[in-house]
Amino acid sequence: MSIFQKIASTAAATVAAASIAGSALAADITIRVGHLNPADPFESHSGAMAAIFKSLVESASGGDIEVKIYPNGQLGKDNEVIQQVRDGIVESTISSAGGIAQHYPLVGIFDIPFAFPNIAVASRVMDQRSEFGKKFCGDLEAKTGLKVLGMIDSGGFFAFTNSKRPIKTVEDMDGLKIRTMTLPTHKAMVDSLGAQATPLPWAEVYTSLQTGVADGEMNPIPIIAFAKFDEVQKYLSITNHVITPYIWTMNKDFYDSLSPEHQKIVDWASEVATESGRGVSRVIEASDRGLPKLAKNMEVNVVTPEEQKKFAAAAQPAVRELIAEKLGAEGTEMLDAMMEAIEKAE
Known part of the structure; x- marks a missing residue:
C-alpha cells in the first residue's frame, strides 16, 4: 500500500468513525450537504470539503449536529439542489458555476478567458474572505437569500x-x-x-x-x-x-436558527474545509x-x-x-x- 493510499485509508476511517459517533449520540440538528462529485476526499475537492466539514462539525458540536453527505448528484441536478437549499428542503450544497448561474447570473464574469495569470492569483481573488470575494458573495447573498460558506476554484484551470x-x-x-x-x-x-x-x-x-x-x-x-x-x-x-468557482451555500433561515456557538462551528469548519479543498485539487493535479x-x-x-x-x-x-x-x-x-x-x- 502506497503512502497516498494509507493516508486515504486513515482519512476515510476517521470520517467513518466521526459519522458513527455522531449517529450514536442522536444529534438534535441535521445538516444535509449535497455536491456533484465523488465522496472520496482524495478524488475531488468537494468530496474533501464535505468530509472534513462533517468530521469537524460533528466532533466540535459534541454530537449535537449530524452532517449527512449526498455526493455524485444524488439529490438532483446542480441548479435543482440550489433551489432545494433556497426552499429549505436541503440545508447546504457545494455547487458549480453552471448551477449557480441559473440563480445568480453574475457568476458569468469569471468566464473572461485568460483573466487569471496563475493559480496563486486565482486563489487570492476567488475567496469569500478577499476584498472582491466579500463584494461578490455579499451581492449573491442579497439576491438569492443564501448564506455563502465558501468560494473555491472548480479544481484548477x-x-x-x-x-x-x-x-x-x-x-x-x-x-x-x-x-x-x-x-x-x-x-x-x-x-x-x-x-x-x-x-x-x-x-x-x-x-x-x-x-x-x-x-x-x-x-x-x-x-x-x-x-x-x-x-x-x-x-x-x-x-x-x-477558471470558474465552486460556491458553497447554506439556507440562510437554517443558519440563523443555529445558536451562536453552532454558527461559529459551522463558520470555522467550512473555512478549514474550503482551504483543504484547494490543497486537495493541487495534489490531485500533480499526483x-x-x-x-x-x-x-x-x-x-x-x-x-x-x-x-x-x-x-x-x-x-x-x-x-x-x-x-x-x-x-x-x-x-x-x-x-x-x-x-x-x-x-x-
Whole structure:
C-alpha cells in the first residue's frame, strides 16, 4: 500500500468513525450537504470539503449536529439542489458555476478567458474572505437569500479534451463540437474560437463523448480524471483558458436558527474545509490521480504563451460583449471589480 493510499485509508476511517459517533449520540440538528462529485476526499475537492466539514462539525458540536453527505448528484441536478437549499428542503450544497448561474447570473464574469495569470492569483481573488470575494458573495447573498460558506476554484484551470486532434492553435478548434456547461458565456467563448458549443448537463457528458454527440469538453484536470474522460477522449490540450468557482451555500433561515456557538462551528469548519479543498485539487493535479494518470491514456500538449494570446484575442471580446448585453451595468461593474482585484493580487 502506497503512502497516498494509507493516508486515504486513515482519512476515510476517521470520517467513518466521526459519522458513527455522531449517529450514536442522536444529534438534535441535521445538516444535509449535497455536491456533484465523488465522496472520496482524495478524488475531488468537494468530496474533501464535505468530509472534513462533517468530521469537524460533528466532533466540535459534541454530537449535537449530524452532517449527512449526498455526493455524485444524488439529490438532483446542480441548479435543482440550489433551489432545494433556497426552499429549505436541503440545508447546504457545494455547487458549480453552471448551477449557480441559473440563480445568480453574475457568476458569468469569471468566464473572461485568460483573466487569471496563475493559480496563486486565482486563489487570492476567488475567496469569500478577499476584498472582491466579500463584494461578490455579499451581492449573491442579497439576491438569492443564501448564506455563502465558501468560494473555491472548480479544481484548477480548464483544459480542452477531444477525440479528433490535438488543439495547439485557434485553428485547431474549427468545427469541433465541444460540450459546455449551460452558461451563455461558455457558449460564446467556444463559438468565438470556431468550435461548436454543445451545452449539456453533467450527467450526460460521458455518454455524449462516447457516442459522438460531442467531440470534446473542457474541465479542470481533477474533474477530467475522476470522470474518466480518458476512456472516451484521445487528446488533452493544456490551454489554462478559464477558471470558474465552486460556491458553497447554506439556507440562510437554517443558519440563523443555529445558536451562536453552532454558527461559529459551522463558520470555522467550512473555512478549514474550503482551504483543504484547494490543497486537495493541487495534489490531485500533480499526483497519479491527475495529469500523470491521464497522460498514460491520452496525448497531452501544452498551448504556448504566444498561442494563448491568440486564443484570448479571439474569445475575450465575445465574452465581454455578452456580459454587457446579458448582465447589464451591474455585470460590467462586477467584472471591472474582479479585473482590478486580479491586478492587485499580481
